[in-house]
Amino acid sequence: MKGVNGVSDIAGGGEKAHHLGHRQRLRQRFLQAGADALADYELLELVLFRAIPRRDCKPLAKALLARFGSFAEVISAPRERLREVEGVGDAVITELKIVQAAALRLARENARKRPVFSGWSDLLAYVRAAMAYLDREEFRVLYLDSKNALIADEVQQKGTIDHAPVYPREVVRRALELSAASIILVHNHPSGDPTPSRADIEMTRRVIEAAEAVGIKVHDHVIVAREGHASLRGLQLI
Incomplete structure (x- = not known):
């Protein structure tokens, strides 16, 4: 069957199924094997999935890493510098900053649990x-x-x-x-x-x-x- 532009609807459905399947497989690997089993760009993809629900996030994840260097540097980057990367808008920045805030809060609470020199x-x-x-x-x-x-x-x-x-x-x-x-x-x-x-x-x-x-x-x-x-x-x- 062909759509109005002569492109196979079946092919389009296949691409969508692959896209959704990739997300599910990546989430499953994270749940089963943990973060250490994922490359930085894959961990970034998981964060970006929430901000970009209907697009392949891998190119943007790799672009962010190419610009800033590491997962930690991406989530810590200033908002104005993040905006310089094509494809980054308010939704992406919000998700990245939520991850950064969560990481800081966890680290701060761990630091507060014990006297400074034993921790x-x-x-x-x-x-x-x-x-x-x-x-x-x-x-x-x-x-x-x-x-x-x-x-x-x-x-x-x-x-x-x-x-x-x-x-x-x-x-x-x-x-x-x-x-x-x-x-x-x-x-x-x-x-x-x-x-x-x-x-x-x-x-x-x-x-x-x-x-x-x-x-x-x-x-x-x-x-x-x-x-x-x-x-x-x-x-x-x-």
Whole structure:
């Protein structure tokens, strides 16, 4: 049978059946074997299925990975940069940002469950998820109680691609407001390289000096980036 344009309706039905079958097979593989059995583009396809119900999502998934590099970088990409990819609209951005928000909430709750130093890996996973893929610097402070449990996690400053202003007195003032016994400083390097700069080291020492004056300990300053993280305490720079 032929349709109005002379194209076989049977062929069209076959294409639709293949399209729907691919989605079902991919979902089934995810349920049976887990996320580790899927490539990044396949995991992205699963997210895109909700936003694009009637189109092959594989080309868009691969285009997003080609632009940003990895699944984590795709869901963390700024909205305006996502829009630069052909085929990305509000529905796609919403689904990607829901996944990002869910990942951050899970990582944050894992980090809150135990005192910071017995759950250090969970804390690093959280701050990396929150900050490593940002395209602008952010300076974050983790405020801890006397048992090193997390009281608050706050972004103090947002900056440019290579600088976020830090005001030691503001960091200390907020610690006193929260009755924090100690703090951990965290910021990101959008360049991808977590190596501390001379400015990072000098700023950390200024914060330490201001905090010690009122009896607050600075445990560490952690720098996160796409290529990993660096601890100034671990590097014996403070």
